[in-house]
Amino acid sequence: MVVSTESAAKNEKAVAEDAKGAPWKVAVAAVMKTTxxxxxxxxxxxxxxxxxxxxxxxxxxxxxxxxxxxxxVQLCAKCKA
Structure with missing residues (x-):
């Protein structure tokens, strides 16, 4: 899974290393639950x-x-596939 925009990019390494409750992970999860x-x-x-x-x-x-x-949250909303 890769989340990317011009101002933020996250990859598998970030998924593994960032905190379980990192704000970007929570935002991705919220958007995924909604969409x-x-x-x-x-x-x-x-x-x-x-x-x-x-x-x-x-x-x-x-x-x-x-x-x-x-x-x-705004960045994730723009990343809809």
Whole structure:
């Protein structure tokens, strides 16, 4: 999985090395949950985010407090395939 825009690029190395709750991962997960049928376990595994239950909590927080996850939410929304 690669997330890329002109101002931010993330690859498999970033997925493995960045924190499980990194804002960019939470934003990607939130957009994926909104725009795909991917399950929490699938997203958590692919983004190396740990527990699917924690992913769900983080996505809920992202939706409730999007300013904490900017500009990643906006960038992810522009990366729709």
């Amino acid at each position: 795909t049928t991917a399950s929490n376990p699938w997203i958590a595994k692919r983004l190396n985010m740990g527990s699917p239950f924690r992913l769900s909590r983080l996505v809920s927080d992202c939706r409730a407090n999007p300013s904490q996850y900017e500009p990643f």
